[in-house]
Amino acid sequence: MPHRNDPGIDIIDLSNAKIVQKNFTVLNDVDLHIKKGKFCYLIGKTGSGKSSLLKVLYGQLPLQGGSGQVAGFDLKKLKQSDVPNLRRKLGIVFQDFQLLPDRNIEKNLLFVLQATGWKDKHKMEARIDEVLSSVGMKTKKHKMPHQLSGGEQQRAAIARALLNHPELILADEPTGNLDPETSNDIMTLLKNLAEENHCAVVMATHDYHMIQNYPGEAIRCENGQVSVLDTAELFE
Numbered sequence: 212m213p214h215r216n217d218p219g220i221d222i223i224d225l226s227n228a229k230i231v232q233k234n235f236t237v238l239n240d241v242d243l244h245i246k247k248g249k250f251c252y253l254i255g256k257t258g259s260g261k262s263s264l265l266k267v268l269y270g271q272l273p274l275q276g277g278s279g280q281v282a283g284f285d286l287k288k289l290k291q292s293d294v295p296n297l298r299r300k301l302g303i304v305f306q307d308f309q310l311l312p313d314r315n316i317e318k319n320l321l322f323v324l325q326a327t328g329w330k331d332k333h334k335m336e337a338r339i340d341e342v343l344s345s346v347g348m349k350t351k352k353h354k355m356p357h358q359l360s361g362g363e364q365q366r367a368a369i370a371r372a373l374l375n376h377p378e379l380i381l382a383d384e385p386t387g388n389l390d391p392e393t394s395n396d397i398m399t400l401l402k403n404l405a406e407e408n409h410c411a412v413v414m415a416t417h418d419y420h421m422i423q424n425y426p427g428e429a430i431r432c433e434n435g436q437v438s439v440l441d442t443a444e445l446f447e
């Protein structure tokens with residue numbers, strides 16, 4: 212584990228952190244230090260706090276105790292007005308894709324670029340083509356979300372997450388709505404993209420088949436605590 216105070220190495224750096232939903236402490240004494248470029252799972256039973264932890268990391272839920280940094284942002288000092296800047300450094304992928312249903316894929320991506328300050332029309336078009344190519348969806352950019360399969364919608368959502376060259380992708384059960392074969396495709400895609408883009412990924416999942424197929428490191432939420440383990444330990 213890198214030293215906890217070295218901001219150059221860690222993309223996520225939580226020390227003694229407390230994660231609270233309403234008045235209920237979900238996770239306590241969280242020490243989590245994830246290096247830049249690292250791929251890791253986020254596991255734990257339903258209600259164990261995976262989504263709450265991710266929400267703290269993307270600025271949706273305030274950090275209530277201890278200290279925390281994500282992509283160089285101090286979570287304790289994070290103001291509402293800083294959240295868009297933090298989100299620019301992150302890519303967020305959800306189980307239900309969360310594409311805007313009333314516009315095609317190209318316009319879904321354009322919406323994000325415009326909302327994050329891009330102005331040049333040609334640069335926006337080029338970036339959209341680039342990320343859609345990287346997920347194999349360039350020919351589908353004029354399709355509406357409902358005209359695509361679940362796997363294709365998730366590919367588009369991953370392309371959207373890549374638009375601003377994120378240093379970290381936070382994925383909350385990205386394969387939860389997909390069949391096993393499509394889940395494997397999405398998993399391979401995420402792993403390859405993370406490597407190519409030197410981007411860290413934290414991916415919440417309940418899918419132990421996938422973890423077995425793609426072993427690695429996992430952050431486990433259990434009994435209000437967080438620990439880090441090698442996924443091989445889960446199958447001993």
Ligand SMILES: Nc1ncnc2c1ncn2[C@@H]1O[C@H](COP(=O)(O)OP(=O)(O)OP(=O)(O)O)[C@@H](O)[C@H]1O
Pocket residue numbers: 232233235237255256257258259260261262263264432
């Ligand atoms: N908006 C909320 N208000 C109050 N309590 C909440 C809220 N969201 C989650 N909780 C509670 O916080 C705890 C952790 O929930 P969380 O969604 O983080 O778990 P999870 O591990 O992501 O679960 P799952 O695997 O089912 O998605 C649960 O006890 C849950 O009931």
